[in-house]
Structures are given as C-alpha cells and as structure tokens.
Amino acid sequence: MPEVPRSLALLWTGVLGGCADVVVETDIPYDERFAVAKLDVYSPPPRGAARPAVIVIHGGGWREDSDRDYMELHSERFAQAGYVAFNIEYRGTPGDGAFPGAVQDTLCALSFVRANAARWNVDPDRIASYGYSAGGHLASMLGVAATAGVVAPDCASGPTGPVAAVVSGAGPQDMRLFPEVDALIDFLGGGKAEAPENWTNASPIHHVAPGAPPFLFITGDADWFVDIAHAESMQRALADVGTDSRMFVIPGGGHLFNRSPSGQTWDVTLSLDTPEAWAATIDFLDRTIGGDL
C-alpha cells in the first residue's frame, strides 16, 4: 500500500477532520463580589504531569458591553494544542471596571487559577497571558504590573506574581500616546490633566523592571486604533532591562481588518488570527512555557 505523504494526511484531516477532546467548563466565578468575574476553562485531554496554561483576555475598549465570547475559538485552539486555557471576563466601563478595576480583575483571575492549579492540573509557574487590544493591554499588565501597589487586588485569592510569558496583540502599552478619546477617559477616570497619575499607572511601560517575562507583540503596521509605536516603545523598554521580546508585524495590517487568503478583500479579522501570527504565537508559547506540554 503506498505511503501517504504526511503533509497530505495532515491536510486531509485538517480540512475535513474533527478536533481533539477538549473539556469546557463555563461560568466559574473567580471573585464572588462581582457578577461578571467569571471564567471558562478549556482543558486538553488529561495526563499525569501538570500542563502549562494561558489566560485569554478579550478586547473591546474596556467596555462592559464587550465579552469573552469572541475568544472562545482561541481558547479552544490553545486547549487542542495542549494548553489549559482560561477565557476570562472582567469588569468594564462605564462602571467599576475603570482603572484599576479591570486590571485588578485580571490579577484576581490569575491568582484564582494559581490557587486552584491542582483542580485543572495546571503548573502555576507556567502560565502565560494572551489578549487583544484592551485585552492585550491587560495581558501586558499581568506581565509587568502584578506586584505594583496601585493595582493590588483585594479579592479572596489574594495578590500573585507575574505571568511567565505575555502575548500582546495590538495592546496599548503607553496610554500617554493616545489622544483623549471617550474610551480612554472612561477607563482612566478623566483626561490627561484630570487624572495624570492614571494615564501613567495604567501604562504597562511604566512598570517595566528587571525580571519582566518574555513578550511577543503582534500588531499591524496600519493599525489606526493602537499604533505600532506602543509595541515598539515597549520592546525598547524591555530590552533596556534585559528581557527577551519578539515583534510580529503584519504589513498593512489593521486593528480589525486583515487580508483574505487571496487578497481580494479586507476581512474583519484580528491580527492574532492570521495563520502566520498563530504560528509565531504557538512557537513563542512552546519555547517559553510549553516544556513537554
């Protein structure tokens, strides 16, 4: 019987085949004080050794009308690749999600996951954060601001240390680079003159210090919402303290629009979702927290 080339077999199963056995648990509260403070867990098939994990954080301008549904497919794909994925919700604006609320929630989610690591067979030292846009900002804060007093959480699971790696897709890194638009004013509690300390303290770049975890930045160079300057300045700041980081830039890529496979259209697609960005992401996670999965 002739041997089927491996790539052809993968293509066949990839195009038509189903997926691995991922177990999904939904609406698990990580902070009982807030109704929205819940997460969904996507677990790969069980095994003996503890697995690495990814905290998945949705975007949407820190608004309370955005939610984690958009990251379901990302979470499922991470689980299929061997990572336990925690797709988290957090408080938004207008409301008590304004800084530091949303940051505290993501820290509480991380702390909760670590406190319950055995429940999902997670290695608490191999947890990465992954997010897009506002979620990319919060993912970065989990990397560099976990121990900053200004965002210290007061949830039951208590404070925790930084994640071991960060994937920030089009994430704001320096709030001071933005104009005073409504989303920023709502999140930061005022304009630059009214709340200057929040515009600084909410900026991941302000918290960069030696020992920061490795970062992967994914961004389009035609992103009109979150300019590539955010990632570039953060990468320089990380280099200054000796932290390894990588920059994945999509030529002509926007915040919400990227090319279709044949280039005929602008698709509503996050920069994180191109096949090349996925290849860079999984390689980065495998190298930083993957271990033997």
Place this chain on the structure above:
Amino acid sequence: MSDLLGLVIAAATSTADVSAIAEPDYNAVSISVPAIDGLRGIGASYERWFPARRISIAAIGQLRQTATGDYGALSVGVGGEARWYWRADAWLSKLPAGSMVGWFLGARLEVALGATHDRIDDRWLGESLDLGTSGLIGYRIAPWRHVEITPSVGLGMRRQVDLSGRLPAYSRGTAFAGLSVGWMF
C-alpha cells in the same frame, strides 16, 4: 425647424442603435486594492464574461509578505469566483447594456499557502494553508472608457490548516469588504 428636429431625432436614434448593437467587453483584468494596500503585495484577477447567461468566471492570484519585524512570512494565494450580473447595466457606466457591470452576486473559493520564519533564531516555523469560501454582493461601474471600479461586501468562512501538525485546524466566520480597479477589453 422640422428639418432640424428630424436631424436631432435621427442622430439620437442612430446613437442608440450603435449602443444597442455594440459588443460588450468579454474580459477584465483587475488589481485588488486590499492586496496592494501596505505596499507589500500584489493581487490580480482575470474575469471572463458569458453574456448569454450574464455570468462571469474569474481566476485570482496573490503574492504577499505577511510578516515583518522579528519574523518573515510569505503567502501565495489563488482563487476562483463566479458572478451573476443580473441586470448587466450600471449607473455611471460608459459601456453598452449587456456588459459585466452593475449589481452582481458572487461566490468565491480561495486558498493561500504561507510559510513563517523566525529571523532572530533563523528557524522556519512551518507552513499553513488558509482556505476561504465566501458569498458576496457588489456593484461594478465603468465610469471612463473601459476602466472598471468594483466595490463589494460579503460574508465568508475561513479555515486554517497548520501543515506542521502542531496546531489543530481552526475555522471562523468573517465579514469583509473588497475593492478592485481594472480594465475591460
């Protein structure tokens, strides 16, 4: 006066007759604006018109750099598209009725093969296939000579297949907008 009126009517009728019997353009070559946006790629299509059924068939090709920075990536895409121009006439069009202009409904199949490289460690991260199926609606105008401009919008499904086998296949829906500019002949 009546002679002059008769001359005008004759001239108008003559023009209309010429328009009615003029042959439509059977071919179009178009450049995709999304493909060249960012100046890191090129995408083009060839479209053939079958006026009896008011249907066209197009072949599509694209070459694009899909990553820079600490990574490099290149993607080669091909596709096919069928369109039905149900009126085959358009506002602002200088081409005769029966040309492939105006409102159309379309269906597209496309696939791209991409490869990603880690420049810092000089490693290839693998190849991927990006497949797409789409339904679209658009409106083509030919406002000057045989130049055509075609905006479109639609909905589609995308499926990624990692040929290295590290990642499982991944499907998602999408909405999209397109714009092409070309020459009909």
